Amino acid sequence: MSSGVGSTEPPMSWEAVIGLEIHVQLKTRTKMFCRCPNEFGAEPNTNVCPVCLAFPGALPVANRRAVEECIKLGLALDCDIAERAVFHRKNYYYPDLPKAYQISQYDEPLCARGTLVVPTADGDVTVGITRAHLEEDAAKNVHVAASGRIHGATATLVDFNRGGTPLVEIVTEPDLHDAETAKRFLQLLRQTVVELDLSDAELEKGSMRFDVNVSVRPAGSDELRTRTELKNMNSFNFAAKGIEREIARQIRVYEEGGTVEQETLHFDPAHEESPPMRSKEEAQDYRYFPDPDLVPVHPPTEVVERLRTEIGELPGARIRRIAETLSFYDADVLVTGGLDRLWSDVVAAGAEPKEAANVLANQFVATGTGPEAVNPAQLAKLVNARAMIPRAAFDEALARIGEAGFEAAPYLEQKVVADAGELDPVIDRIIAANPGQAEQFRGGKQGLLGFFVGQVMKETGGKADPRVVNERVREKLNA
Amino acid sequence: MIDTLTLTAEEAWRLVDAREVSGAELFAAYRAAIDERDDELHAFLHVADDPGGDGLPIAIKDVIGTQGVPTTAGSKILESYVPVFDATVAARCKSHGLRLLGKTNTDEFAMGSSTENSAFGPSRNPWDPTRVPGGSGGGSAAAVSGGLAPWALGSDTGGSIKQPSALCGNVGLRPTYGTVSRYGVVAFASSLDQVGPVAKTVRDCAFLYSIIAGRDENDSTTVDVPAVELPDAEDLKGLRIGVPKEMNEREGIEPGVTAAVLEAIELAESLGAEVGECSLPRSVEYGVACYYLVAPAEASSNLGRYDGVRYGLRSDGEDFRTMLMNTRHDGFGDEPKRRIMIGTYALSSGYYDAYYGTAQKVRTVIRREHAAVFESFDVIVSPTSPTVAFKIGEKADNPLAMYLNDLLTIPSCMAGLPGLNIPCGLSEGLPVGLQLIGPQFSENILFRTGHALERALGFDGVPARLRS
Numbered sequence: 002m003s004s005g006v007g008s009t010e011p012p013m014s015w016e017a018v019i020g021l022e023i024h025v026q027l028k029t030r031t032k033m034f035c036r037c038p039n040e041f042g043a044e045p046n047t048n049v050c051p052v053c054l055a056f057p058g059a060l061p062v063a064n065r066r067a068v069e070e071c072i073k074l075g076l077a078l079d080c081d082i083a084e085r086a087v088f089h090r091k092n093y094y095y096p097d098l099p100k101a102y103q104i105s106q107y108d109e110p111l112c113a114r115g116t117l118v119v120p121t122a123d124g125d126v127t128v129g130i131t132r133a134h135l136e137e138d139a140a141k142n143v144h145v146a147a148s149g150r151i152h153g154a155t156a157t158l159v160d161f162n163r164g165g166t167p168l169v170e171i172v173t174e175p176d177l178h179d180a181e182t183a184k185r186f187l188q189l190l191r192q193t194v195v196e197l198d199l200s201d202a203e204l205e206k207g208s209m210r211f212d213v214n215v216s217v218r219p220a221g222s223d224e225l226r227t228r229t230e231l232k233n234m235n236s237f238n239f240a241a242k243g244i245e246r247e248i249a250r251q252i253r254v255y256e257e258g259g260t261v262e263q264e265t266l267h268f269d270p271a272h273e274e275s276p277p278m279r280s281k282e283e284a285q286d287y288r289y290f291p292d293p294d295l296v297p298v299h300p301p302t303e304v305v306e307r308l309r310t311e312i313g314e315l316p317g318a319r320i321r322r323i324a325e326t327l328s329f330y331d332a333d334v335l336v337t338g339g340l341d342r343l344w345s346d347v348v349a350a351g352a353e354p355k356e357a358a359n360v361l362a363n364q365f366v367a368t369g370t371g372p373e374a375v376n377p378a379q380l381a382k383l384v385n386a387r388a389m390i391p392r393a394a395f396d397e398a399l400a401r402i403g404e405a406g407f408e409a410a411p412y413l414e415q416k417v418v419a420d421a422g423e424l425d426p427v428i429d430r431i432i433a434a435n436p437g438q439a440e441q442f443r444g445g446k447q448g449l450l451g452f453f454v455g456q457v458m459k460e461t462g463g464k465a466d467p468r469v470v471n472e473r474v475r476e477k478l479n480a
Numbered sequence: 481m482i483d484t485l486t487l488t489a490e491e492a493w494r495l496v497d498a499r500e501v502s503g504a505e506l507f508a509a510y511r512a513a514i515d516e517r518d519d520e521l522h523a524f525l526h527v528a529d530d531p532g533g534d535g536l537p538i539a540i541k542d543v544i545g546t547q548g549v550p551t552t553a554g555s556k557i558l559e560s561y562v563p564v565f566d567a568t569v570a571a572r573c574k575s576h577g578l579r580l581l582g583k584t585n586t587d588e589f590a591m592g593s594s595t596e597n598s599a600f601g602p603s604r605n606p607w608d609p610t611r612v613p614g615g616s617g618g619g620s621a622a623a624v625s626g627g628l629a630p631w632a633l634g635s636d637t638g639g640s641i642k643q644p645s646a647l648c649g650n651v652g653l654r655p656t657y658g659t660v661s662r663y664g665v666v667a668f669a670s671s672l673d674q675v676g677p678v679a680k681t682v683r684d685c686a687f688l689y690s691i692i693a694g695r696d697e698n699d700s701t702t703v704d705v706p707a708v709e710l711p712d713a714e715d716l717k718g719l720r721i722g723v724p725k726e727m728n729e730r731e732g733i734e735p736g737v738t739a740a741v742l743e744a745i746e747l748a749e750s751l752g753a754e755v756g757e758c759s760l761p762r763s764v765e766y767g768v769a770c771y772y773l774v775a776p777a778e779a780s781s782n783l784g785r786y787d788g789v790r791y792g793l794r795s796d797g798e799d800f801r802t803m804l805m806n807t808r809h810d811g812f813g814d815e816p817k818r819r820i821m822i823g824t825y826a827l828s829s830g831y832y833d834a835y836y837g838t839a840q841k842v843r844t845v846i847r848r849e850h851a852a853v854f855e856s857f858d859v860i861v862s863p864t865s866p867t868v869a870f871k872i873g874e875k876a877d878n879p880l881a882m883y884l885n886d887l888l889t890i891p892s893c894m895a896g897l898p899g900l901n902i903p904c905g906l907s908e909g910l911p912v913g914l915q916l917i918g919p920q921f922s923e924n925i926l927f928r929t930g931h932a933l934e935r936a937l938g939f940d941g942v943p944a945r946l947r948s
Contacts, residue, residue, distance in 0.1 A: 051565050051664075055785040057558065058545045058567055058664040062700050092781050092827075096800050101784025157800065159789065288827035290836060293671035293778055294662075296700050 016220040017248045019177035025169045025200045026208040033137040033167035034061030045160040053165035055099035060294050067167040070199045071135045073308045075112025078130045086111040086298040092288040097140040107289045110134035119186045120320045122329045129174030140164030180244035184237045188337040192316040204235050217251045230265045331358040346377035352384040374403035382409040393463030419466040431456045482509040485627035485942045489684040503534035510537050514628045522603045523623040526550050527582035535577025539629035541620050542583040545664035546570050553666040554586040554598040557786045557793045557811025567664025569675050569692045576691050584619030588813045590668045593885045596876050597815040607943040611869040614644030620678045621648035631679040637672045639889025645901040646864035646913020651685045652678045656920045657896035659705045661696035667782040669775035682930040709924045711931035717752035722857030726764040733866040736907025741863045744904040744914050758853045763846045767891035773826045773839035780823030850895045854919040864901045864913035892917045900926040903939045
């Protein structure tokens with residue numbers, strides 16, 4: 002189902018194969034292997050210690066909380082939880098990697114063999130989860146121009162605050178075949194992580210990041226062709242756009258008789274093409290081996306079972322349930338927007354379900370108010386009165402609905418002006434003042450209707466009923 | 481007058497306790513000994529100021545981090561490095577009132593068997609300054625036998641406490657892996673590194689071990705340790721001693737070494753021990769090969785952090801990669817470079833299974849072979865080193881000959897087992913070391929065995945040339 006993320010639908014003869022690799026930064030109180038605070042935005046190099054700066058002799062100690070949170074996510078993704086999980090060292094040199102190895106997991110991850118079922122308008126898509134494992138994040142390199150130096154001279158500063166913060170890496174099977182479902186998968190995963198209270202999962206802050214592997218193959222074949230990796234996409238829409246573009250590019254390459262090179266593409270929304278970032282031809286040898294400083298993790302059964310009981314109804318299941326009442330689209334928007342619980346409460350308080358969904362998904366979201374601040378009964382009153390009160394009153398009410406002690410009553414008392422007798426003089430005046438536009442409208446430019454309606458709404462201070470205004474303006478222009 | 485050459489830590493402790501000697505006098509006596517003899521011995525890389533107090537002085541190997549006191553690990557790459565934190569073992573010594581005399585010389589990153597790989601020049605054996613004190617902890621061993629410290633801390637990866645103790649005539653314990661924290665100890669091979677005491681007597685050794693041993697929340701590989709018992713029994717009744725033939729009868733063991741060890745074994749029998757032959761064929765045949773895959777592999781990763789970014793040496797370079805390569809080129813000596821290359825190779829994809837993977841399997845075989853032997857024996861014995869102290873320069877150009885010096889100490893290290901060296905006599909005027917190995921956590925049995933033998937042997941630990 003196309004939903005406006007692009008128009009380059011692959012021809013029937015090609016099938017895209019998409020796999021995702023997602024990093025989610027856990028919001029544990031402390032870092033993965035030391036006791037430094039795990040917080041975003043502190044002064045550079047203040048949340049550091051001998052361990053996360055890799056001073057000689059410093060040793061890692063695994064954060065129990067992070068282990069539990071990874072298991073919890075694994076359970077939410079229906080994974081097998083390992084009876085024995087091992088931390089490995091992934092060795093490479095980079096200024097943001099002080100030990101010259103990242104502690105990660107390799108062939109014995111904490112969680113493996115799961116699934117995430119993504120509801121779509123065309124039914125459920127089951128995406129295999131290869132693994133979900135724990136690792137530490139790298140520090141942050143900041144490239145700066147060195148002052149007082151010749152043009153182009155630069156220096157690299159390293160902020161180690163992020164170094165050693167806990168990450169869960171989730172790797173999917175190549176079970177996705179279109180950009181839209183990939184985007185839905187990412188949104189659903191994000192919502193799952195947020196609801197489990199494991200992470201803020203904010204793309205802008207980098208607390209959720211993902212890479213996409215894309216290849217194409219003739220439809221019906223089960224071969225896996227050379228894939229490219231898309232990195233640095235900081236919104237789900239960009240991701241969908243980038244995937245679509247990459248699918249189209251690969252198809253074009255094959256149809257022109259070329260071959261797709263294995264490479265990493267840095268997605269830059271400002272450019273039409275995804276420029277190659279670095280070729281993977283000289284593949285890094287990370288020399289993985291079990292970290293001898295850490296003992297294997299053996300999650301006790303009672304801990305796993307306790308964590309299992311802490312997981313409520315997951316977003317995917319709620320989308321499916323709500324889609325029985327609303328359209329799939331509305332259900333998806335409400336759940337992945339974290340609004341469905343408020344929606345249920347507002348409906349329970351007497352609001353019309355579809356109308357409540359529209360208000361929440363469109364206007365409410367734009368106010369930036371958190372759902373938890375809202376009194377559902379007051380919102381229900383407002384939703385049900387939407388057509389009867391002036392637009393401006395409704396907008397103002399919605400903007401203030403998060404305020405303590407908010408009452409809908411004063412806004413409900415304001416009535417829209419729907420009386421043609423009151424509106425007609427205003428409409429006549431505006432048509433008279435804009436003879437050129439009126440002429441063009443009559444000449445066929447139907448789109449100018451909105452211009453006149455807008456002027457009338459403005460003139461009446463938003464108190465006019467837009468439906469009546471529409472009707473009257475059209476009649477008068479065509480008269 | 482304090483004679484630091486003969487004074488044991490236990491006696492020193494008693495003297496201070498009885499207020500016959502003040503802490504300051506004691507410290508000053510060792511400082512005077514250092515001033516007198518360390519120009520020749522070069523046991524110390526750094527001598528510390530007296531921090532005050534009444535506790536005993538102690539020398540600490542320079543791979544062990546000491547807050548505010550330079551810790552170089554014998555390497556140019558850490559020449560300027562002053563830790564901001566104490567290693568757990570250093571902190572435990574401090575909290576028991578022990579006062580740091582200084583940091584002792586070591587082969588660079590504890591890689592070597594003679595201290596000739598120290599970037600700051602070799603230490604010399606107090607029994608014969610033309611000879612090596614062993615290594616890597618040659619500085620600690622030379623300091624104790626030369627009367628420059630009552631006791632010292634060393635670190636042992638494949639024999640770096642036991643072998644220098646043997647060559648210098650000291651008692652040295654390599655504890656069971658996991659009993660002593662590695663936190664703050666410059667890592668060489670993490671699955672093998674273990675800190676341990678070097679002392680004049682088994683009782684001193686046991687006491688220092690009791691100070692440093694125990695679970696540490698900063699080192700997840702540490703465990704709870706059985707209470708340490710200071711040995712006092714003088715017999716060995718009921719003790720079953722195994723003599724692995726591969727470790728006692730083989731080419732390369734000097735006749736004088738064999739003779740001294742045999743005498744000690746006979747003495748043990750006369751003290752009531754049952755002595756029998758046993759066998760560790762695979763451990764001895766494959767131990768060294770296995771060690772020289774596992775240890776360099778881990779070292780190649782552990783030494784990655786010396787990149788010139790945060791501390792230590794930084795050489796110039798126009799970009800990160802060049803700076804990194806120049807720093808490591810200039811900062812590391814030949815032996816770390818050699819081991820980084822071997823280790824990197826052993827971990828490379830395509831070679832991992834053949835080398836590192838296989839070595840880990842062999843390690844399991846070695847562990848099981850030792851466990852089987854300990855079903856019939858409480859302790860096994862062998863020479864610690866096949867030879868007495870060799871001449872400085874004698875093996876310096878032959879890494880393989882140097883590696884084989886650790887043939888007898890390596891297998892039990894690979895198995896994670898404790899080993900105690902006690903001096904058991906002289907050969908050609910140089911000390912011979914007896915190695916006692918027990919099962920995991922059998923330190924108390926080793927102390928008991930070592931103490932009874934020590935009393936019966938009556939070895940004079942003062943180097944003959946320094947006796948007054």
